Amino acid sequence: xxxxxxxxxxxxxxxxxxxxxxxxxxxxxxxxxxxxxxxxxxxxxxxxxxxxxxxxxxxxxxxxxxxxxxxxxxxxxxxxxxxxxxxxxxxxxxxxxxxxxxxxxxxxxxxxxxxxxxxxxxxxxxxxxxxxxxxxxxxxxxxxxxxxxxxxxxxxxxxxxxxxxxxxxxxxxxxxxxxxxxxxxxxxxxxxxxxxxxxxxxxxxxxxxxxxxxxxxxxxxxxxxxxxxxxxxxxxxxxxxxxxxxxxxxxxxxxxxxxxxxxxxxxxxxxxxxxxxxxxxxxxxxxxxxxxxxxxxxxxxxxxxxxxxxxxxxxxxxxxxxxxxxxxxxxxxxxxxxxxxxxxxxxxxxxxxxxxxxxxxxxxxxxxxxxxxxxxxxxxxxxxxxxxxxxxxxxxx
Amino acid sequence: xxxxxxxxxxxxxxxxxxxxxxxxxxxxxxxxxxxxxxxxxxxxxxxxxxxxxxxxxxxxxxxxxxxxxxxxxxxxxxxxxxxxxxxxxxxxxxxxxxxxxxxxxxxxxxxxxxxxxxxxxxxxxxxxxxxxxxxxxxxxxxxxxxxxxxxxxxxxxxxxxxxxxxxxxxxxxxxxxxxxxxxxxxxxxxxxxxxxxxxxxxxxxxxxxxxxxxxxxxxxxxxxxxxxxxxxxxxxxxxxxxxxxxxxxxxxxxxxxxxxxxxxxxxxxxxxxxxxxxxxxxxxxxxxxxxxxxxxxxxxxxxxxxxxxxxxx
Numbered sequence: 010x011x012x013x014x015x016x017x018x019x020x021x022x023x024x025x026x027x028x029x030x031x032x033x034x035x036x037x038x039x040x041x042x043x044x045x046x047x048x049x050x051x052x053x054x055x056x057x058x059x060x061x062x063x064x065x066x067x068x069x070x071x072x073x074x075x076x077x078x079x080x081x082x083x084x085x086x087x088x089x090x091x092x093x094x095x096x097x098x099x100x101x102x103x104x105x106x107x108x109x110x111x112x113x114x115x116x117x118x119x120x121x122x123x124x125x126x127x128x129x130x131x132x133x134x135x136x137x138x139x140x141x142x143x144x145x146x147x148x149x150x151x152x153x154x155x156x157x158x159x160x161x162x163x164x165x166x167x168x169x170x171x172x173x174x175x176x177x178x179x180x181x182x183x184x185x186x187x188x189x190x191x192x193x194x195x196x197x198x199x200x201x202x203x204x205x206x207x208x209x210x211x212x213x214x215x216x217x218x219x220x221x222x223x224x225x226x227x228x229x230x231x232x233x234x235x236x237x238x239x240x241x242x243x244x245x246x247x248x249x250x251x252x253x254x255x256x257x258x259x260x261x262x263x264x265x266x267x268x269x270x271x272x273x274x275x276x277x278x279x280x281x282x283x284x285x286x287x288x289x290x291x292x293x294x295x296x297x298x299x300x301x302x303x304x305x306x307x308x309x310x311x312x313x314x315x316x317x318x319x320x321x322x323x324x325x326x327x328x329x330x331x332x333x334x335x336x337x338x339x340x341x342x343x344x345x346x347x348x349x350x351x352x353x354x355x356x357x358x359x360x361x362x363x364x365x366x367x368x369x370x371x372x373x374x375x376x377x378x379x380x381x382x383x384x385x386x387x388x389x390x391x392x393x394x395x396x397x398x399x400x401x402x403x404x405x406x
Numbered sequence: 407x408x409x410x411x412x413x414x415x416x417x418x419x420x421x422x423x424x425x426x427x428x429x430x431x432x433x434x435x436x437x438x439x440x441x442x443x444x445x446x447x448x449x450x451x452x453x454x455x456x457x458x459x460x461x462x463x464x465x466x467x468x469x470x471x472x473x474x475x476x477x478x479x480x481x482x483x484x485x486x487x488x489x490x491x492x493x494x495x496x497x498x499x500x501x502x503x504x505x506x507x508x509x510x511x512x513x514x515x516x517x518x519x520x521x522x523x524x525x526x527x528x529x530x531x532x533x534x535x536x537x538x539x540x541x542x543x544x545x546x547x548x549x550x551x552x553x554x555x556x557x558x559x560x561x562x563x564x565x566x567x568x569x570x571x572x573x574x575x576x577x578x579x580x581x582x583x584x585x586x587x588x589x590x591x592x593x594x595x596x597x598x599x600x601x602x603x604x605x606x607x608x609x610x611x612x613x614x615x616x617x618x619x620x621x622x623x624x625x626x627x628x629x630x631x632x633x634x635x636x637x638x639x640x641x642x643x644x645x646x647x648x649x650x651x652x653x654x655x656x657x658x659x660x661x662x663x664x665x666x667x668x669x670x671x672x673x674x675x676x677x678x679x680x681x682x683x684x685x686x687x688x689x690x691x692x693x694x695x696x697x698x699x700x701x702x703x704x705x706x707x708x709x710x711x712x713x714x715x716x717x718x719x
């Protein structure tokens with residue numbers, strides 16, 4: 010650690026010499042001071058001559074030329090550690106130069122357990138080259154704490170990284186840690202909403218959102234947010250899941266008024282888009298504890314919808330209602346069973362043939378469980394799964 | 407085509423200047439597991455360099471007992487499992503200090519029964535699966551609090567019968583595979599609502615025959631594994647239209663280079679190659695060895711270890 014003071018004093022120099030060609034989407038963190046003024050000078054020269062010629066002519070390093078760590082004076086104290094592919098590697102792989110350079114120096118820092126500003130800067134470069142490398146993220150967190158860095162600035166950094174690479178476990182976990190360290194969730198809901206506006210089903214974003222809401226008790230406006238998302242895309246399964254999450258953790262579904270509100274909301278969405286797996290799963294999910302057939306008027310509403318907004322999901326849901334009815338009532342069994350079996354047959358044969366095995370199974374199960382104990386039923390058409398459903402009901406005891 | 411796939415895997419990582427290979431160093435241990443397992447399923451494990459791989463794994467075990475993805479990377483339960491799986495294929499787990507591996511896994515369990523991935527504390531049901539799968543292969547399931555572990559996984563069961571990464575998280579086929587696999591190893595499959603979950607899983611099949619991971623998403627060959635294996639575990643694999651799925655998986659092959667891609671026409675990689683071949687195995691493809699749906703390893707390896715994770719019928 011003898012060179013620590015030298016490192017911090019020369020960090021300004023490092024900043025100016027180690028300039029990376031800028032892309033506009035780069036985080037502000039990267040934009041070193043003092044570059045902009047020199048940019049006009051360098052560009053005129055670049056087209057005609059080689060970089061070495063230019064350097065000699067101008068007499069200073071072109072600030073826009075990427076300088077490898079191995080060529081930076083301020084890093085000369087470190088011995089780069091080449092990639093170890095294990096004993097007797099089959100072939101020495103030639104990685105891209107820049108990648109090799111950055112990661113050789115990263116390994117050197119790790120080996121020396123160096124805790125410095127330049128190390129922190131290097132982790133940012135390493136992350137940019139490979140944001141999935143979890144060891145780099147670990148080291149960055151160690152540095153943030155050891156150097157007592159400004160975590161607000163880190164929030165800005167991780168915000169930019171996530172914007173660039175939102176489908177990566179490490180970046181979201183890093184953000185969570187920074188939020189925890191700051192104990193400040195105030196930017197989260199807006200930030201996550203921004204990410205979701207680009208991909209409304211980003212699994213990592215939703216996990217982070219659920220954590221923030223639960224940890225910091227930010228339930229209040231979430232239902233409104235979910236409704237907004239469902240307005241934009243009623244088939245967004247993540248949003249339906251979130252709806253269930255919010256209500257479960259706040260009012261719950263046990264209040265009949267709330268349950269009915271949700272049932273009616275679902276039916277309304279079904280009218281808008283009948284072929285929507287999510288809403289049907291949701292509807293079934295919220296009713297299954299109480300029983301699908303127990304909700305007043307639901308069967309009638311579904312039968313009505315069947316005329317104008319039919320779908321395999323609706324037919325399947327009807328089967329579920331009938332099954333629940335059979336489980337919980339004693340009257341009208343033959344009639345209800347017959348209807349259920351007819352639907353299973355229709356789904357297997359025509360409406361959802363790719364899942365015909367499932368529908369056959371459901372039909373068989375219903376028949377076995379609720380079919381008449383009279384042997385006349387079981388002897389007819391032994392090979393068919395759904396039994397004799399179309400004709401008059403078997404005589405019952 | 408199997409020979410072509412084997413050639414693809416055998417050559418993977420030996421090409422100079424392979425940027426993709428470099429970039430995936432952070433998951434190298436899993437990459438090796440994918441490659442070796444698919445080779446073994448195709449009866450070609452001997453083409454891989456056992457000594458080199460064993461030496462590599464040995465250098466990846468850290469003092470804490472955990473194993474990292476590659477040399478110089480930090481330990482993690484994901485790569486600890488991959489390492490143990492690889493060594494199990496070779497019947498040589500003692501390359502690692504097994505007691506230390508067990509200690510490492512035990513140390514990742516939290517008070518609520520969940521498992522962190524590493525010392526940085528990310529919680530995910532994937533890690534619950536990795537933990538018990540590792541211990542099952544080592545015959546050391548007694549090392550953790552299984553009741554609590556089960557309690558946590560069950561708390562991740564959703565209203566649609568599926569599972570997510572944490573309680574309340576959206577059901578996702580990958581997480582469902584991990585949770586059903588977990589419950590199988592824990593002997594708790596009866597806690598699953600097999601009809602409800604089976605329905606959700608067979609709903610993953612799209613008209614093309616391929617499977618997606620959640621409602622309204624695109625099909626991907628790897629979901630052919632996560633979904634199919636889950637269905638096999640809960641005894642409902644016949645609810646999938648097998649011939650349509652088989653056609654989809656085969657369409658994901660690259661006839662020129664060998665290997666499988668996530669969907670037809672895309673670039674191949676070892677990950678999708680394993681899951682394409684493993685999916686075909688589950689569908690009963692004759693030329694491929696039987697694969698175990700819980701551990702995604704050849705059945706004959708588990709037979710040798712005396713491991714028979716539960717399956718529902």
